[in-house]
Amino acid sequence: MFAKDIGIDLGTANVLIHVKGKGIVLNEPSVVAIDKKSSKVLAVGEEARQMVGRTPGNIIAIRPMKDGVIADFDVTEAMLRHFINKLNVKGFLSKPRILICCPTNITSVEQKAIRQAAEKSGGKKIFLEEEPKVSAIGAGMDIFQPSGNMVVDIGGGTTDVAVLSMGDIVTSQSIKVAGDTFDNDITQYIKKQYKLLIGERTAENIKMNVGTVFPKGRNEQMDIRGRDMVSGLPRTITVHSEEIGNALKESIYLVVHAAKSVLEQTPPELSADIIDRGVFLTGGGALLNGIDQLLAEELKVPVFISDNPLNCVAIGTGILLDNIDKGVLQ
């Protein structure tokens, strides 16, 4: 009987689900809205994201996996179950195998609980895989050959840097500096410079539309609204690329530093391969303006933004599941 195997990118910012034969069927933010009094889940995904920063006192819209770790396990489990149930796995001809990629820093207890949540939702066999490996595969790298491949995956909560060869990670580093940190840097800068309070979503919009991390990068401006810290009233200001670039500088150099230290620990033969093939950027942070140019300048190797960086992990799960009979998953 044909089972539609399922791949899940359980990211701190977004959850993507890939179903064999269908491609990516679900792509939603990792947000859950909860009624504080009854602890009832009111909304999950995009519907819950619309509520962030806009809820009345008794409702909270939370990101259960903020900062690259599972901050609230019960809510993460409820979210995972909600998304799998949406696929109506129980209506499949036979139980699917489920491959889940989750944040790199989670504990073995959390891993076990994620497995159990997926099993309860109807999975026959559950596999967990490391995110940088799967994103490298999704970016089109052939990591199963005896040659060096380097990937820098900049997500919402973590940046994972890894050198892979023969299907496994040779050297790697994971830091809790990624998209959320950049948003927070922008919020703090606007607060300090303009005495203006802005929400999470405004900070993210500034990062995407005006932000740059390369000195000769884009030169844009944008009007933003927030609450004046002195008068308490709404106020509009205009921000420019250069000032946002300065606000992001410190965090970006932590990413550069992580990439450099992984390269420094890489065996020379594999380093030579990386010079030939270049470094691939995956995850939403790969879309940050100028990040490819900055890394190329600092690492002295070619750097490429992969096609569809936000989808690499989900695409990678599909490729692994297609090759499951070759023993690519344990």
Ligand SMILES: Nc1ncnc2c1ncn2[C@@H]1O[C@H](COP(=O)(O)OP(=O)(O)OP(=O)(O)O)[C@@H](O)[C@H]1O
């Ligand atoms: N155009 C863009 N410019 C800059 N950042 C962007 C852009 N598009 C998305 N992002 C950022 O990418 C991040 C989300 O990326 P992604 O979905 O790869 O993370 P994730 O897989 O959920 O997180 P993690 O890998 O930490 O678990 C968010 O911080 C988002 O703001």
